[in-house]
Ligand SMILES: [Zn+2]
């Protein structure tokens with residue numbers, strides 16, 4: 001999806017994209033699905049592109065649901081994402097986009113550069129998608145994980161291992177006492 005910047009008005013230009021309606025977003029979703037992401041909802045982008053010459057600012061929200069595997073208990077669950085993003089877009093003269101200086105600046109200043117009159121939304125939305133997924137997804141913030149010994153999911157049952165291994169201040173004291181007596 002390419003936005004022609006000359007067609008934008010000064011100030012805010014609102015956008016609403018839904019993968020159920022927009023073919024480019026549907027394709028983006030299908031590309032991500034091929035990488036292993038199982039979507040449980042359409043991908044929705046609500047954003048506005050603000051033109052403040054000579055630069056542009058894209059601010060908005062990315063909304064979708066995707067199946068994830070919990071980093072602690074390994075159970076699959078649905079991650080609901082509604083993530084805000086903000087991208088600064090700076091125009092560079094034609095043919096300068098591939099120069100190493102521009103690439104370096106882009107990384108350092110967190111700016112996306114675009115060439116000519118068009119802003120390509122696909123790489124921006126793809127990048128924001130990856131940024132919006134936590135590095136370690138948890139099925140719930142207090143997920144208890146799995147027992148290292150018997151592999152039981154501690155969210156659904158308490159195994160015996162936990163009882164045997166439980167360390168109370170008292171048991172620690174006992175061990176210290178025993179050590180001193182020797
Ligand atoms: Zn979990």
Ligand SMILES: [Zn+2]
Nearest residue numbers: 147150159161
């Ligand atoms: Zn166990």
